Amino acid sequence: MISRLAKFRLLLAGLGAVAIAGPAIAQRCVQASERQAFDMRVLQSQLMVAALSCGRDNDYNAFVRKYQRDLSSSYSTLQSHYRRAGANGQRDMDQFITGVANAHSQDGIRQGSLFCANVTPLFALAMAQTSAAGLSDVMIERNVLNPLTTPACPDRPATPARRTASR
Numbered sequence: 001m002i003s004r005l006a007k008f009r010l011l012l013a014g015l016g017a018v019a020i021a022g023p024a025i026a027q028r029c030v031q032a033s034e035r036q037a038f039d040m041r042v043l044q045s046q047l048m049v050a051a052l053s054c055g056r057d058n059d060y061n062a063f064v065r066k067y068q069r070d071l072s073s074s075y076s077t078l079q080s081h082y083r084r085a086g087a088n089g090q091r092d093m094d095q096f097i098t099g100v101a102n103a104h105s106q107d108g109i110r111q112g113s114l115f116c117a118n119v120t121p122l123f124a125l126a127m128a129q130t131s132a133a134g135l136s137d138v139m140i141e142r143n144v145l146n147p148l149t150t151p152a153c154p155d156r157p158a159t160p161a162r163r164t165a166s167r
Contacts, residue, residue, distance in 0.1 A: 028085050029153035037077035039136035042100055042146045044071060046139075047122060049104040054116035059123040070132040096148070103147045 030038060044063075051060030064071065082089035082096075108115040125138050139146070 028150075030081065030148070030150045031153045032155075034077055034081045035152070036132055036136045037074035037081070038148055039139045039146075040067075040071060040074040040132055041078060041097065042148070043122075043126065043135055043139040043144055045097070045100045046104050046119065046144045047126065049101060049108055050116070050119040050122065053105075053108050054120060056120065056123060059127075063123065063126055066127065067132070067135065070135070074132065099147055103145055107145050 047056075047060050047063055051057050078093055078096075079089070082093040086092060108119070111118060122138070122142060122144070125142065126135060129135050129138060138144075
């Protein structure tokens, strides 16, 4: 749910990102199981910026209520990714989240008066989905700006089952 205080904090976070953020700290790689969590966070950020910029608070709040469990799970997956990726995990994750929100905000500024018309249909598409995978698909199909540049981890070969000696 977005309150006026939350809007102010998001604005401050965006301004702080401009001041301190360069490219996000490079994470080693994103595992296939983590990709969906990043997609969810990127879509949520786009919808949050749309809510703030276009007065769609009720639509955003409905999205958060419907997908609360998936959003929470995705956040936990991001935390695990950033812990795995380095010693500054929480700081790096915060920079990623702030950077994504800032990129969406800047994109909205570039689009000007067209932004709300372009982004508003995203709420209906997101609400029509029944799973986190569906939301990830919407994010990709609608080409939602995703500043994540971390490469996918290479596939690991299957580990053969360990044999035990028979007696």
